[in-house]
Amino acid sequence: MSAQAPCKLKASDYKSDYKPVWCPGCGDYHVLLSLTKAVAQIGLRPEEIAVVSGIGCSSRISGYLNCYGFHGIHGRALPLATGVKVARPDLTVIAAGGDGDGFSIGGNHLLHACRRNIDITYVVMDNEIYGMTKGQPSPTTDPDWDSKLAPGGTGISPFHPLVIALASGANFVARAFSGDPNGTARILVDAINHPGFSFVQILSPCVTFRPDQKEWKNAVHPAPVTPTSDPAQAARRLMTDDGFNIGVLYKGAREPYRQAVVREPRVERDIDEEFMV
Amino acid sequence: MSRVPSNFFAQPFSLGELLAHALAIELDAVQSYSELAEQMRQCGNDDVAELFERMSKLEAEHASKIREEAGDTELPELAPWEYRWLELEAPENIDLAGVHYLMTPYHALSLALDNENGALAFFEAAADNCEDDRTRELAIEFADDERQHVAWMEEWLAKFPEPDTDWDEDLDPPAAID
Numbered sequence: 001m002s003a004q005a006p007c008k009l010k011a012s013d014y015k016s017d018y019k020p021v022w023c024p025g026c027g028d029y030h031v032l033l034s035l036t037k038a039v040a041q042i043g044l045r046p047e048e049i050a051v052v053s054g055i056g057c058s059s060r061i062s063g064y065l066n067c068y069g070f071h072g073i074h075g076r077a078l079p080l081a082t083g084v085k086v087a088r089p090d091l092t093v094i095a096a097g098g099d100g101d102g103f104s105i106g107g108n109h110l111l112h113a114c115r116r117n118i119d120i121t122y123v124v125m126d127n128e129i130y131g132m133t134k135g136q137p138s139p140t141t142d143p144d145w146d147s148k149l150a151p152g153g154t155g156i157s158p159f160h161p162l163v164i165a166l167a168s169g170a171n172f173v174a175r176a177f178s179g180d181p182n183g184t185a186r187i188l189v190d191a192i193n194h195p196g197f198s199f200v201q202i203l204s205p206c207v208t209f210r211p212d213q214k215e216w217k218n219a220v221h222p223a224p225v226t227p228t229s230d231p232a233q234a235a236r237r238l239m240t241d242d243g244f245n246i247g248v249l250y251k252g253a254r255e256p257y258r259q260a261v262v263r264e265p266r267v268e269r270d271i272d273e274e275f276m277v
Numbered sequence: 278m279s280r281v282p283s284n285f286f287a288q289p290f291s292l293g294e295l296l297a298h299a300l301a302i303e304l305d306a307v308q309s310y311s312e313l314a315e316q317m318r319q320c321g322n323d324d325v326a327e328l329f330e331r332m333s334k335l336e337a338e339h340a341s342k343i344r345e346e347a348g349d350t351e352l353p354e355l356a357p358w359e360y361r362w363l364e365l366e367a368p369e370n371i372d373l374a375g376v377h378y379l380m381t382p383y384h385a386l387s388l389a390l391d392n393e394n395g396a397l398a399f400f401e402a403a404a405d406n407c408e409d410d411r412t413r414e415l416a417i418e419f420a421d422d423e424r425q426h427v428a429w430m431e432e433w434l435a436k437f438p439e440p441d442t443d444w445d446e447d448l449d450p451p452a453a454i455d
Contacts, residue, residue, distance in 0.1 A: 012308065019315050019319070020316075021319060022316075023378060024313070024316040024317065024320060024376045024377060024378045024380075025373045025374065025375075025376035025377055025378075026373070027373060029312065029316075029373065030373060037357045041356050041357065178373075179372070179373065179374070180365050180366065181357070181366065181370070182357040182358045182360070182365065182366060183358060183365060185356075185357045185358065186356070186357070186358040189356075205373075205374070207373070207374075207376070207377070214374040217372070217374060
């Protein structure tokens with residue numbers, strides 16, 4: 001963050017002129033709302049924020065914001081975000097995407113981003129499906145979810161994002177629900193302000209391919225515990241997690257990654273010289 | 278999640294707080310309806326888009342009225358989660374689970390009616406939880422306004438018969454749904 005005084009922008013001031021093309025009723029609308037409320041609440045200026053995303057319905061979010069944005073390639077939101085943060089540590093960097101992008105194609109990047117503990121906030125809008133490509137099962141899909149594209153279900157145990165993030169070294173681990181935009185904004189404020197790698201899984205229903213997820217609003221419940229800074233305690237809590245506990249699970253105290261050597265920024269002249277033929 | 282204990286009764290509403298809540302209700306509604314109108318336009322559901330546009334304009338008028346009412350009263354700056362609603366979200370915050378690209382005016386007006394009833398319940402409850410008579414009178418006035426909105430919405434809704442049960446049947450559905 002820069003040393004400028006906090007600005008007084010409204011949440012809507014962070015939205016770009018591009019209108020979302022998500023399906024009506026998609027949970028991602030409320031994630032967008034929550035994110036804009038969160039950065040407005042922190043008082044960040046749009047030019048102090050970079051939102052980097054991968055591919056998928058939810059990854060479109062970077063285009064719907066008027067801060068710096070990079071709509072990257074599939075599964076690569078985290079490497080891109082890492083590069084942005086290392087090059088521009090003054091920026092608040094938020095990586096965003098879906099469960100397919102983040103846990104399957106980008107799964108390995110998630111492990112190492114957690115391990116490196118770079119000061120990034122990673123927001124995964126989890127709808128347990130690949131929505132953009134018409135509803136294939138993703139790493140978080142239940143094994144018995146029966147569909148035309150996976151008759152009888154996959155039979156494969158789902159990925160548990162919070163367990164993986166915690167075990168891999170994320171410094172902040174939380175779960176939110178898109179149907180609670182104000183609560184989600186609060187968690188995002190916490191995540192962005194917490195030093196190091198913050199991982200936030202946001203349950204965000206896909207109304208088109210998973211209309212059953214409309215029931216999530218009746219299933220989610222606030223986690224009946226306060227955040228812990230003890231990873232062992234957080235892990236024990238996850239052993240009894242039903243997947244619908246909402247709140248901050250873990251706030252670690254690990255020192256975020258910092259570059260050992262900060263090079264002088266290159267001046268335009270140097271770059272011109274490099275490209276001279 | 279909507280059944281979680283509310284902090285509504287944690288303390289009585291001051292005049293500024295009540296006005297801040299009233300304004301937030303209307304501004305949330307303006308934004309929600311306007312976004313829903315855009316979503317419906319994109320899906321080619323123009324009738325419903327037009328309805329949401331009209332609702333957004335109506336809510337903007339209500340917001341202006343509240344601003345006038347507020348005058349020079351200092352409104353507290355509240356974080357989104359510091360508002361004290363009866364439920365988790367502001368009463369006129371749209372429940373996305375009720376939104377569908379094939380929804381009809383009947384569904385749109387039903388959603389709006391639910392929201393107006395939510396706002397009415399909020400102000401009725403607030404009237405019983407105010408720190409002074411002036412604030413209480415204003416809460417009662419806002420509740421009366423919302424009661425009128427409910428009546429309008431019911432009247433409007435009565436013009437649209439409930440659609441058949443297969444209203445959401447799409448003859449060209451996205452793959453994997455059928």
